[in-house]
Amino acid sequence: DIQMTQSPSSLSASVGDRVTITCRASQGITNYLAWFQQKPGKAPKSLIYAASTLQSGVPSKFSGSGSGTDFTLTISSLQPDDFAIYYCQQYINYPLTFGGGTKVEIK
């Protein structure tokens, strides 16, 4: 199975900050990488697929990059609605596997 490792596991940031989350795959996954946002008590929401393509309706303040084994999710200007847990997921191989999540909290 492909292991997905996210860092940091949590971070504190202020409204307006630029935030970057890293995801590393245990083997190359080209760009078969998705990002999800989950708020407390809610289902995950799909943000990005193919490492850098925004899902329909997702604001452009979210961006993704990377290829191979190293990927990043960037939120350009953090807003109160962005405080959540973010997960990466590889979909090049079964079983699909997720990173452990990064909790973005208010400083």
Place this chain on the structure above:
Amino acid sequence: QVQLLQSGAEVKKPGASVKASCKASGYTFANYYMHWVRQAPGQGLEWMGMINSSGGTTTYAQKFQGRVTMTRATSTTTVYMELSSLRSDDTAVYYCAREGCSGGSCYIDYWGQGTLVTVSS
């Protein structure tokens, strides 16, 4: 708009089975695969498997092989996930999630609201 409406919360005893449903609407059901992902309390996301909504073929995570069965009913655009021999560590929210495709890449794009399954004696 795409909607995945899941069945309500369940409480089961250890050793029992649970069958959750996910009714799809807003798109052509047979054209998309459906995945099931679970999340234990305070934990991350865990993929369980997927079903081809058209032909009904399935792919399961090895961890759940022999205990999980995914089926679909095309007439009602509903997919089902049955998990047997329940244990306390199966307590989790179970999500269905649609797989969309674009540019030769297929990925999860929509999620159901989740079904809480509690396993307790």
